[in-house]
Amino acid sequence: MGMRRKTLARKVTVNGLGLHTGEWVNVFLHPAQEGEGIVFYVRDGRRVVHIPALTPFVADTRRRVVLAKDGVSVQTVEHLLAACFGIGITDLVVEVKGAELPIGDGSAQLWVDAFKEASIVPLNEPAPIFSPAKTVTVQDGNALITVAPNDRFTATVTFVTDHPLVGVQTATFDEETDDFVTAIAPARTFGFWEEVEALLTQGLAKGGSLENALVVFPDRYSSPLRFPDELARHKLLDLMGDLTLLGRRWKARVTARASGHSLHHRLCQTLWHQVAQEEKG
Ligand SMILES: [Zn+2]
Known part of the structure; x- marks a missing residue:
């Protein structure tokens, strides 16, 4: 029996400083629909661009990973994604108010803590x-x-x-x-x-x-x-x-x-x- 898809049980907020931009960022982690994958919802003025955390959307890999779509980008996504990988989260909506994810203490600890706070729930389908x-x-x-x-x-x-x-x-x-x-x-x-x-x-x-x-x-x-x-x-x-x-x-x-x-x-x-x-x- 393979591992099932997983998401969060409830919404949780993570705030902090972006390492590269130096800006304060607010992130809201939301439960996702089964099969949605990990998707960044990035606000740009009045529109919200959905950027899937998938290889075709990688825009830059110098020192950090930047994802981009339709002229909007979000940087330093790799530690959040590592926490998803390590814990087995396959479906997650990451609403970002800012251009970069918070760095926390430089590790993936803040994301692991956020996932614990939100609780993780298994979905029905097996993870791909x-x-x-x-x-x-x-x-x-x-x-x-x-x-x-x-x-x-x-x-x-x-x-x-x-x-x-x-x-x-x-x-x-x-x-x-x-x-x-x-x-x-x-x-x-x-x-x-x-x-x-x-x-x-x-x-x-x-x-x-x-x-x-x-x-x-x-x-x-x-x-x-x-x-x-x-x-x-x-x-x-x-x-x-x-x-x-x-x-x-x-x-x-x-x-x-x-x-x-x-x-x-x-x-x-x-x-x-x-x-x-x-x-x-
Ligand atoms: Zn790193």
């Missing part, structure tokens, strides 16, 4: 599954992702840096044996001190602070680590969020090395076309 028949690989320089057939979702992420404090970190998640809420959701967004200035020049990270990101200085971290391998765990969180954009539950073994949002998106684009072909027969 992505289950690859053969191995798929995407690569960009030394970044590499492999997706292999498996009876459940597992992921291994290797984060590679020559930073002396961090080195090479590997994090693993197995949906059968690991608990997303305690092992992955609390891992925070991070940035290297040298990058911060560049981000500000690009108009990003305007809302960034030591309260919502872990900053890696040459010789220390800005606050105590939540896990020795917190950086790799956050990379895994980002990966899970990005894989959600395929619009399915994953039954696959995913192995990623030195990857980020852009390569995750390229993987989903490749798979999106395969899945569409298969459904056509």
Whole structure:
């Protein structure tokens, strides 16, 4: 018996600062109709644009994931989507008053807390599954992702840096044996001190602070680590969020090395076309 579709039992409100815009945002999470999927309802003046959380609506993957439709966009959706992936929410209306989701403490904790507050209810239909028949690989320089057939979702992420404090970190998640809420959701967004200035020049990270990101200085971290391998765990969180954009539950073994949002998106684009072909027969 496969997993059923799930949504929230009731509406819940989440407020906070956008990491990149630096603006205060109000988000209302609503129960969705069965089969609606995860959809952002973004207000633009007097109209509300419905942007599905699906691969074809990805507009930008530099440092964060931006979804857009009909000239309206919403950014930094990946941690909310990771929480949906980890907890199994397939149908959700995300009403956003602002251009970016709140960052919270930089992890997926605020979304996990909101889902708990709202309660999760199973729907009738089985959740749609992505289950690859053969191995798929995407690569960009030394970044590499492999997706292999498996009876459940597992992921291994290797984060590679020559930073002396961090080195090479590997994090693993197995949906059968690991608990997303305690092992992955609390891992925070991070940035290297040298990058911060560049981000500000690009108009990003305007809302960034030591309260919502872990900053890696040459010789220390800005606050105590939540896990020795917190950086790799956050990379895994980002990966899970990005894989959600395929619009399915994953039954696959995913192995990623030195990857980020852009390569995750390229993987989903490749798979999106395969899945569409298969459904056509
Ligand atoms: Zn992230």
